[in-house]
Amino acid sequence: MPSQPPIPPLLSPYLSTAPSASLTLLTSTLGASTNWLVLRFIYAGLKNTSYEKDGSTKEYTENTRVVLVSWLRDGNFWKEGGRKLGINFQKVQIVYALSTGLGLGAGGLAEVETEILKAVATAREVTKENGEARVLLVLDGLDFLLAATGCATLEIMELVGAVREHVHSTLLTSSADLPFTQSPTTALEISHTAFVMGMAHQARIIMSVRGLDTGVARDVSGVLRICRGAGAGDEVDEGDGEVEERECLYFVGADGGVRVFERGA
Amino acid sequence: MSFRKRNIGLTSPSPLSTSTAQPSPTSTPGVRPSPLDGRPTTSTGTPSLDDLLAGHAGLALGNSLLIEENGTTDFAAALLRYYAAEGVVQGHTVLVVGVGEGWGRELPGLMGTGGKGEKEEQGGGGGDGGEKMKIAWRYERLGEFGTGGRTAGSRGGSALVLDISPPTPNRGPISPVKGQTEPTTPAAFTHSFDLTKRLTVSPGSITYIPVSPPPSSNPFSTIIPSLTRSLNSTPPTTIHRLIIPTLLSPALYPPHSSTPTHLLPFLHSLCSLLRSHPARLSAMLTLPLSLHPRSTGLVRWIEHICDGVLELAPFPHRVEVEPPSGKAGKGEGENPQGIVKVHKLPVLTEKGGGGGGGDDLAFSLSRRRFMVRKFSLPPVEGDQEAQRGEAKVDIEF
Structure with missing residues (x-):
C-alpha cells in the first residue's frame, strides 16, 4: 500500500473536531479492534483541523490536548502506532491504566475519577497560556473495569458523566461482541449490555467495527458501521450538521496505514 | 478499483517499527527478530504453529497465546508441552501453573x-x-x-x-x-520433539506455581507475585515462559475461579506484566471450552485480554480402526484430526488487522509432530479425476 493519508477521506467528516460536550462511542469485536480508529481520532483532534464534507479543511486556533486512559493497551503500543501517524505525544497525556491496574485495586472507581481529573487538569495547565483549553478524553476499554470489578453499571455511567463535565469531548471504546449482548444471562453480560446501551443513548456518533460477515479476506480487515447515536438529537441547531450514517470496509496494512472504502470499490 | 489491487499493500516493514530498540535479541538462545518488524520472537516448539502467527514466524515476546479446545480431548496439551520442552531445551525459565511435577516429567524428548x-x-x-x-x-x-x-x-x-x-x-x-x-x-x-520420548528435565528448570486452595481467597493471587519474583531475580536476558494448562478446569481450579472478579484482574495483570517485559516473557494458556463455551461473556473477555486466540475443534472420534493407508510413504498422523480456527493473532489484531488468513486449517497430531496445515475436504462424489487415487469404484451416471 503506497503510504495512505493519515485520515482516510471517507472518515474525515466524522473525525473532525467533535462538538462540545459530545460523546463518541466506538465498539469493537474480538477480531476487529478499534485501536487504529482511536489513533486517528487523536491525530485529527490534535491537528485542530475540521474536515468539511467537500474534502476541504479548516484550521482551528484552539489548542487541543488529549487525555488517553487505556485499560487494555500499554503506552508503548499507542506511542508506536501514533508515531507512525505523526502524533505529537507531548500533547497526549497518557494514564497508564494497564500497568497500574487503575480501578481494580482498593481505590475502586473513585481512584479512576481522581486520576482522570488529575490528568485533565495537567493537560489544561499546559494549554492555559496559549489560550482556550480543549481536552479530548479517550477512555479505552472502560467496559473491562465493569467486568473485572463487578461494580454496578450505574456507578460506571456516573463516572463517565462526571469526567465528561470536565472535558471538551469524550471518546469511549467498548467491546460489543455477541456473547456480551445477545442473550445476557450472567451478571457480567447483563451489566455489559446495560453499559453499552446506555452509552449508545448518550453518544452522538457510534462507530462499530466487526469482522467481515462473509469470512476472512486478505484485503479487508473488517466492516465499519457509522450510526447516529441517541445523543445526537439536540445538536442539530448548533449547525454541526447531521451525522451521515454509512457502512464501509476498511483495511489495516502491515505498515499501519488504513484504507477505508465502500463495498465493491 | 479492482479487487486484486489492494493486495499490493504488503510493503516492506517501515524502518520506524524496527527502531523501537530491543536488547539485541539475536544474542539470546531461542529468540530471533521477527522478519516483519524486528520484534523479538520465540518459538512455540511447533513450527507450523509458529508459521501461523501473522508472519512473525514465532510468538512475539510480550504476548500471550490462548488455545481453546472443544470436546473432551486434550490436543492443546501437546502444544503446551512442545512449548515447555522448547523452553527447557533453550534454557528459558519455564513456569507452569496449577499442575504438579508429574506434568514436567511428560515433556516430549528431542527428536x-x-x-x-x-x-x-x-x-x-x-x-x-x-x-x-x-x-x-x-x-x-x-x-x-x-x-x-x-x-x-x-x-x-x-x-x-x-x-x-x-x-x-x-x-x-x-x-x-x-x-x-x-x-x-x-x-x-x-527443535523437533518426539512424543514417545521423554525429555530429561533437570530438577529446578521448571517452576511449578500452585493455585492457592483456600476457598475464600483469590485462587490466582500467587501467580503474578511468583512470576514477578522470578523475572526480578534473574538477569535481564533470561527468557520466561508462563504456561497455564486447562484454565478453569475443575480438576485444577476451585469453583470460584471462574468468578470474573478473580479471573479477569489476574489476566489483566498478566497482560500488564507481559507488556512491561516485551523482550523476556511470553505465555501460553489453554482453555477447555466444554465447561466454558465461547458464547459466554466471561470467555469472550478472556479472549479479549489474550493476544492470540486459536480454537481447536477435533473431529468426532472414529470408532472403527483406520484401514492402512493405501498410499506408500504416507506417514502416521497424515489424516487431519480436527479444525483449527484462528480468532485473533498477536500483534496483528491489536493493530487492527483482521483475524487469520482466509484458509481453512486443520491439525494433526502424530508421534513426530503437531502439524497445522491447510484443510480441504476430500473430493466430492462424481469428481472422478480427483477420486481416482482414493476410491476404486467408479460411479456411473
Missing part, C-alpha cells in the same frame, strides 16, 4: 538424537518430501514479510532443506545468507 533415528525419520520417502514441500509452500504464502516474494521464496527453500533432517537444529536465526551454508551453525530457534 532423533542418534544417527539411526535420523535415518528412520528420513525414510518417509516421497510422501514425506511432499509434506516438506507443503511447509515450504506455507512459507511462500507468508510472503508478506521481508522484501517481498524473492526473500520469501529463498526462505522457503531453506526451510525445505533444514526441515528434512530433524536432528540438526532447523531454521536458525534469519540471516541474509541461507542458514545451513554458513560455516558456523547458528543457534537453533526451534
